[in-house]
Amino acid sequence: MKILLTILDGLGDRPVKEFGGLTPLEKAKTPNLNKLAKNGITGLMDTIGRGIRPGSDTAHLSILGFPPEKYYTGRGLFEVLGIGMNPRKGDVCFRANLATVDKSGKIIDRRAGRIGDTSPYAKKLNGITINGIKFLVQPGTAHRMGIIARGKGLCGDVADNDPHIVGKKVLAVKPAKNTRQAKFTAKVMNKFLAKAKEIVSKNPENVRRKKSGKLPANYVLMRGAAFVPKLESFEKKFGLRAGCIAGGGLYKGVARFLGMDLINVRGATGTPATNVRAKFKEAKKALKKYDFIFLHVKGTDTLGEDGNCRGKMKFIEKDDLAIGELKGIKNTVIAVTGDHSTPCSLKAHSGDPLPVLINGPGIRVDAVKEFGERACASGGLQRINGGDLVPELINLAGKAVLYGD
Amino acid sequence: MKILLTILDGLGDRPVKEFGGLTPLEKAKTPNLNKLAKNGITGLMDTIGRGIRPGSDTAHLSILGFPPEKYYTGRGLFEVLGIGMNPRKGDVCFRANLATVDKSGKIIDRRAGRIGDTSPYAKKLNGITINGIKFLVQPGTAHRMGIIARGKGLCGDVADNDPHIVGKKVLAVKPAKNTRQAKFTAKVMNKFLAKAKEIVSKNPENVRRKKSGKLPANYVLMRGAAFVPKLESFEKKFGLRAGCIAGGGLYKGVARFLGMDLINVRGATGTPATNVRAKFKEAKKALKKYDFIFLHVKGTDTLGEDGNCRGKMKFIEKDDLAIGELKGIKNTVIAVTGDHSTPCSLKAHSGDPLPVLINGPGIRVDAVKEFGERACASGGLQRINGGDLVPELINLAGKAVLYGD
Numbered sequence: 001m002k003i004l005l006t007i008l009d010g011l012g013d014r015p016v017k018e019f020g021g022l023t024p025l026e027k028a029k030t031p032n033l034n035k036l037a038k039n040g041i042t043g044l045m046d047t048i049g050r051g052i053r054p055g056s057d058t059a060h061l062s063i064l065g066f067p068p069e070k071y072y073t074g075r076g077l078f079e080v081l082g083i084g085m086n087p088r089k090g091d092v093c094f095r096a097n098l099a100t101v102d103k104s105g106k107i108i109d110r111r112a113g114r115i116g117d118t119s120p121y122a123k124k125l126n127g128i129t130i131n132g133i134k135f136l137v138q139p140g141t142a143h144r145m146g147i148i149a150r151g152k153g154l155c156g157d158v159a160d161n162d163p164h165i166v167g168k169k170v171l172a173v174k175p176a177k178n179t180r181q182a183k184f185t186a187k188v189m190n191k192f193l194a195k196a197k198e199i200v201s202k203n204p205e206n207v208r209r210k211k212s213g214k215l216p217a218n219y220v221l222m223r224g225a226a227f228v229p230k231l232e233s234f235e236k237k238f239g240l241r242a243g244c245i246a247g248g249g250l251y252k253g254v255a256r257f258l259g260m261d262l263i264n265v266r267g268a269t270g271t272p273a274t275n276v277r278a279k280f281k282e283a284k285k286a287l288k289k290y291d292f293i294f295l296h297v298k299g300t301d302t303l304g305e306d307g308n309c310r311g312k313m314k315f316i317e318k319d320d321l322a323i324g325e326l327k328g329i330k331n332t333v334i335a336v337t338g339d340h341s342t343p344c345s346l347k348a349h350s351g352d353p354l355p356v357l358i359n360g361p362g363i364r365v366d367a368v369k370e371f372g373e374r375a376c377a378s379g380g381l382q383r384i385n386g387g388d389l390v391p392e393l394i395n396l397a398g399k400a401v402l403y404g405d
Numbered sequence: 406m407k408i409l410l411t412i413l414d415g416l417g418d419r420p421v422k423e424f425g426g427l428t429p430l431e432k433a434k435t436p437n438l439n440k441l442a443k444n445g446i447t448g449l450m451d452t453i454g455r456g457i458r459p460g461s462d463t464a465h466l467s468i469l470g471f472p473p474e475k476y477y478t479g480r481g482l483f484e485v486l487g488i489g490m491n492p493r494k495g496d497v498c499f500r501a502n503l504a505t506v507d508k509s510g511k512i513i514d515r516r517a518g519r520i521g522d523t524s525p526y527a528k529k530l531n532g533i534t535i536n537g538i539k540f541l542v543q544p545g546t547a548h549r550m551g552i553i554a555r556g557k558g559l560c561g562d563v564a565d566n567d568p569h570i571v572g573k574k575v576l577a578v579k580p581a582k583n584t585r586q587a588k589f590t591a592k593v594m595n596k597f598l599a600k601a602k603e604i605v606s607k608n609p610e611n612v613r614r615k616k617s618g619k620l621p622a623n624y625v626l627m628r629g630a631a632f633v634p635k636l637e638s639f640e641k642k643f644g645l646r647a648g649c650i651a652g653g654g655l656y657k658g659v660a661r662f663l664g665m666d667l668i669n670v671r672g673a674t675g676t677p678a679t680n681v682r683a684k685f686k687e688a689k690k691a692l693k694k695y696d697f698i699f700l701h702v703k704g705t706d707t708l709g710e711d712g713n714c715r716g717k718m719k720f721i722e723k724d725d726l727a728i729g730e731l732k733g734i735k736n737t738v739i740a741v742t743g744d745h746s747t748p749c750s751l752k753a754h755s756g757d758p759l760p761v762l763i764n765g766p767g768i769r770v771d772a773v774k775e776f777g778e779r780a781c782a783s784g785g786l787q788r789i790n791g792g793d794l795v796p797e798l799i800n801l802a803g804k805a806v807l808y809g810d
Contacts, residue, residue: 014767021770048808050789051796055809068809075810224810345767349807351800352769373769374785383787 001360001397002287002332003240005294005389007063008319009056009248010301012341012354012373016309024304024313024344025355026372030320033357033371036334040359042368043381045389046351047340053351056301059339060254064234064294065390073156074226080146081256082249085138091228092154092185094147096137097162098200098217105169110162111143113215118145120205121217128199130191131184141249147222149188155181156227161193170219189222196220233259234292238390239401243286245279246270246296255294263293272299272315276322284329291399304342312344333360333397335389336371356381356389363396406765406802407692407737408645410699410794412468413724414461414653415706417746417759417778421714429709429718429749430760431777435725438762438776441739445764447773448786450794451756452745458756461706464744465659469639469699470795478561479631485551486661487654490543492633497559497590499552500629501542502567503605503622510574515567516548518620523550525610526622533604535596536589546654552627554593560586561632566598575624594627601625638664639697643799644806648691650684651675651701660699668698677704677720681727689734696804709747717749738765738802740794741776761786761794768801 013023046052047059048068057078058068076093087093098118100109118139125137125145133151140146157177161170173189175182197219200206206216234242236259243263244255247270252262265282267275276297283293297319303312326334337356340349355376366380384392394400418428451457452464453473462483463473481498492498503523505514523544530542530550538556545551562582566575578594580587602624605611611621639647641664648668649660652675657667670687672680681702688698702724708717731739742761745754760781771785789797799805 014769023769044785044787049796050793051798051800051805053800053805053807055807058809072809343767346803350803351796351805374771377771377785377787378783 001399002290003292003393003397004283004287004326004332004334005292005393006323006334006336007060007294007296008300008316008336008338009296009298010304010340010342010349011316011338012343012350012352013304013309013312014341014343014345014352016344019309019313023373024309025316026374028313028316028320030316030371032320032323033336034369036323036336036359037357037371037376038369039365040357041363041366041381042355042357042371042376042379043384044353044377045337045356045384045386046353047386049385051351053349054340055349056250056339057254059386060251062386063339063389064254064258065238065387066232066258067387071229073229075224076226077228078250078253078257079140079144079224080138080148080253082253083138083140083146085136085146085148087148087228088150089228089230090150090154092149092156093226093228094149094222095224096145096147096220096222097143098145099219099221100215100217101170101219107163107166107168107170109215110164110166110221112217113209115143115217118143118217121145121200121203124199124203125196125220128192128195130195131188133188135192145220149185149192153181154185154188154227155179156225157182158186158189158225160223160225161189162221162223170221193220193222231257231259235259238292238394240291240394240399242292242294243290244294244296245283245286246294247274248296248298251296251298260294261290270298272302272311274299276319277325280322280325284326287329287332300338301342304344305347307344307347309344331361333358333393335393337389353383356384358393358396360396406804407695408697408798408802409688409692409731409737409739410697410798411728411739411741412465412699412701413705413721413741413743414701414703415709415745415747415754416721416743417748417755417757418709418714418717419746419748419750419757421749424714424718428778429714430721431779433718433721433725435721435776437725437728438741439774441728441741441764442762442776442781443774444770445762446768446771446786447760447762447776447781447784448789449758449782450742450761450789450791451758452791454790456756458754459745460754461655461744462659464791465656467791468744468794469659469663470643470792471637471663472792476634478634480629481631482633483655483658483662484545484549484629485543485553485658487658488543488545488551490541490551490553492553493555494633494635495555495559496633497554497561498631498633499554499627501550501552501625501627502548503550504624504626505620505622506575506624512568512571512573512575514620515569515571515626517622518614520548520622523548523622526550526605526608529604529608530601530625533597533600535600536593538593540597550625554590554597558586559590559593559632560584561630562587563591563594563630565626565628565630566594567626567628575626598625598627636662636664640664643697643795645696645799645804647697647699648695649699649701650688650691651699652679653701653703656701656703665699666695675703677707677716679704681724682730685727685730689731692734692737705743706747709749710752712749712752714749736766738763738798740798742794758788761789763798763801765801
């Protein structure tokens, strides 16, 4: 028996007036999801806890069975993982932007005129060593970079140098705790950022940018310091060989953090234009090799954050069609849910619970016939916490280890 | 968006024969509550945990988001808060009675002939200092007083001097743990109680009492020692400016403990004769100033404890009428529930779950059309723990802080 866990990011929603009080999922025509629900067991899921409004990182850690209160140290870690860097235990990771500041240090643009490629800059920062700490720097998407500080005596208890507001002066990195490690990390980061300013300002790329009327990239803003804890793999924890199919960097990052293999799918972009069908096709194939596939689809969340309820509804219909690719799949427990709600009315994540369906051979089919936020409230799974989903799936797949004798 | 949490104390009940097996809430005509339920989301709530029979103090701490296992140190603290005293971290608080004992120390009356006013006695006890410990004493309702012991080296691990049974001898205060602090606290309390006996016995009030054939107040019985832990405010924890509308002292005490403002309402007595309508009127007004209003109504519990099922049913109808005052309220998440069940058949608190309804803009309305113990069991909130209620309300009000990124 194999397991396929599909996360439609930001799937949950609230009633939409123009849909007559239905949610985008309830309004969408989803014959394939409904069929899975009808022949499966359903319920409502609180990803992290009742009323807790999850971030994408914490939500995925929780759903994949790794409690965020234990494993979440900050966003920086998932950022560097998402762009393919290899953090090790004891590193401190950061998200970074190239920015434009004036002579006094005031921020003119936090994204250096939305610079599209940071590679020429990252290249020259990568490998700098200060006080025995080595800095690894790699380009991220658009104006972003990932930074890893590696060496002895570091910790993640330092504040951002990014004031997050245009017109304000950049900050010195301050220790967030009164410890030797925090003071040392802050000191080293300040030295690195001073050096980085010097290096990026001089980059010949800036000359080209100025010529074409663009803002120069003359500063590095960093945030989200995250200490790398001891890494524990999904395979070691659950005894399942796992692969991940995702477009978005963060989700790949979470999967890599848990030691899952990344399975590349052409056309999987992490946007509403993604090729969902190709993802499910690939998942069906990959299940021959893997025990567990984590399939992530981002578009639902993006459209929810845009407040585009019609777009979200249509994208759910596109997902439903793609799920049709699973037709004929055998010996597989299929679960479909989201990582959090992203109600179009809020244009943001919320703590509203998610509908969840589990379909597979021999399970206790309940009376729910549709996949929707309210229909699933009367399902046989009742209310489930995100952290219990993987154990449930493993049990339904007949792979749970006996506790006791 | 604002939040109004209404607690109808002891609301939950069990089937009543003379109501054809309905509960007082199910039997009562409650058009306003039903309307809120019909256009809202409902469920069942375990205040502290499944089958746990909550006290009024622990129930309220839990529902207001402060787990009693962490914040409840004893009843004494809420007693002194309820009568307007100002305990500080490190104090030990007690509930106390004026009592009548004979020469041998045997209790003749635990309430000194139901003495109506302890002020003349409390006044003379207030301010006594023994071994560097200062005693603050204030009158409570009827035969009751609140006592705060303040100074270094105290703790709450001491037993009552009150044997709780008429005819028994008063007890010496004993340390409940084998610690220096417990032994010291017991020693100081015994000295204080000996001195208190001397002082109250001599009170000229006793001469007047004897003349009119009443029992003299010649002893202080104390119980419910509670160490004052570090105080954390509701506002600090949840980021909401909060006010409390309540008649009963204990509920005001809990609110003050959590740093809520007390909003006085004329006619709010904490009895079944209370002016519930005035409370809801005031709540509507107060929501302009506050983010969160905790509105407490005591009568349901009192009538349940009297075993008066018809009275409880009628009082619920009175509450329902009063809730009509909220008509036209906007941008507010309204929750109605109880703190515990007080089944008329038991005349006591029970661990049966409470119906809960939440009504507000944009939420996922469920199919439940009535507010009742059994109707709400099929609601969209499903089963909720008391400690999760405030986070749920904050989420539904769109005020939840993102956990993660």
